[in-house]
Amino acid sequence: MTSPELGISTVERETGLSKDTLRMWERRYGFPQPLRNRHGERVYPPEQVGKLRLISRLIDRGLRPRELAGATLEELMARVTATEGAPEPLGAAADNTLLLETTLDLLAAYDAAGLQSHLSRTLQRLGLLRFILEFVAPMNVQVGAAWARGALAVSQEHLYCEQMQHQLRQGIGTIYPGARAPSVLLTTLPGEDHQLGVLMAHACLALEGVRCVSLGIRTPIGDIASAAHRHGVEVVGLSFSKAFRLKTALAMLGDLRAQLPPSVEIWAGGSLWARPSHLPGEIRFISRLELIPHEIAEFCRRRRTAPSSPA
Amino acid sequence: MTSPELGISTVERETGLSKDTLRMWERRYGFPQPLRNRHGERVYPPEQVGKLRLISRLIDRGLRPRELAGATLEELMARVTATEGAPEPLGAAADNTLLLETTLDLLAAYDAAGLQSHLSRTLQRLGLLRFILEFVAPMNVQVGAAWARGALAVSQEHLYCEQMQHQLRQGIGTIYPGARAPSVLLTTLPGEDHQLGVLMAHACLALEGVRCVSLGIRTPIGDIASAAHRHGVEVVGLSFSKAFRLKTALAMLGDLRAQLPPSVEIWAGGSLWARPSHLPGEIRFISRLELIPHEIAEFCRRRRTAPSSPA
């Protein structure tokens, strides 16, 4: 039987805060204040881990740890809703509110077969593009929000991702491969497990007739660079979920940029880039899936203007 | 422009070895021996990082770092080929040798489109069941062996898994869901990333008309137990790749067994169980995919003999 308390390694994984940072906060701000096991090692109660998760999210939004460390759980929640906006209106998605609600209900009921059927029918009814833009994307936000406030178990989130992935692949499989515009290598960086982002991008790109090569998730940076060369692609596309640490992402993107020849562009997409911030110009950030066609057009324009002539 | 040398954080990402481990190896074995930047921080030359990557892989195979740290690059390469034993006869798979060779060739050529097409045609030609038993399973062995001896880059292995996954899901998607025999919850334990095993099992089970609920990979044990209850399944099916630690697997399976009601069976499959060893009897180990129909029949027989009567 495992005790509910977590070691520092587990907390690092759960919160995304490095061991060094956890120890430093304890030293400087007095929070977190883990217990110690008989061996003198830090042991974090679950409620502190939850608080850390919240703080971690707020810091990504630009807040400072000093003040957050002393805040109560209620204050943090208030801060989250304040920075993150309303608790997900759900009415924003035009006419698809019912579809979203039905999905959440099926998930809540652990109705795997019903969910499968519902997703499949929705895909066929809307068509792949509208399925993604009007259903999957807002649905991901809903599921993420439900997960963040503890309304969804791990297994329910897994079930959702698995079945949605299945539908997206069904959709992608029916697209006859094109050979237009830029050829794109798709994957995520190490630490980013969320596959749906890659699949949605894959579908949107394939629907534009673009040649896509997907490497799945978590490809080391060096391997991305060499694969880009071997596959002869013009663009490396990366997906980042909201959970990914902004600083880490920028650092790794910088590394990758340095390892790729200048002729290969980097396109970074995903909910991480939804809110504005100072971003380097050598990488193209695509905040919404709707912008993909525009981005492709821009690419073609750039290439026409300045034909491939590396210094 | 970043210099070709890498900081300790980058090396941690690239090799999967923690900062602590890197420093400890340096202290104990004198390798790696990074340079220092003007600020006294470790700076690793690329060749040392490559060596570290090799060592890291060999340690996964069960070798000890003490001896590996002092070895030359050549010795390490030799060790890699040695640990895998013979370079996989390849002739064992009856008439499908050509199919396997073609796949390896396409992978070696980084021909994503050709691979996609080849896999798709093979699936349609053989049919889903023979595709899995006669092609995917031996192919996985080949890819695993090629990867172990360094003949395959990370990105090639990713490409293979991604595209094979795509085909398997295409196949599964065409099966009309059944409701026979035991209902099965499918997933892998935390630490096991290999998705193909789950998908192959899913397909084989679905082809027998069994109701399957897949949670994808890496579901925490507690969540598996609660999900099994909420989904009302009679069997929890888990897949284990050869890379998974045997002891870890058995310990986790014991935990899971304790958390599940006795009426729910555990079926453990995957290449980890291919070689014989002392296995607990409270869990059913399925060493080959071919045995799944037999296992289903056995299940039905057991249930007929002792109808569901939990205390």
Place this chain on the structure above:
DNA sequence: ACGTATAATTGTCCAGGACAGACTATTCCC
């Protein structure tokens, strides 16, 4: 041969110190 006690190996944790880079506030000059 087999099980057990002992020794070596190995990864992770700890404490406390240092410092670069980012951000903030203040000063100073035009």
Place this chain on the structure above:
DNA sequence: GGGAATAGTCTGTCCTGGACAATTATACGT
């Protein structure tokens, strides 16, 4: 007063060197 330059604060990451639990190998007795 506006804007640039300066000093000051905040924060994360890296450093050293020590400790120990868990695993794995070796020696030993029966």
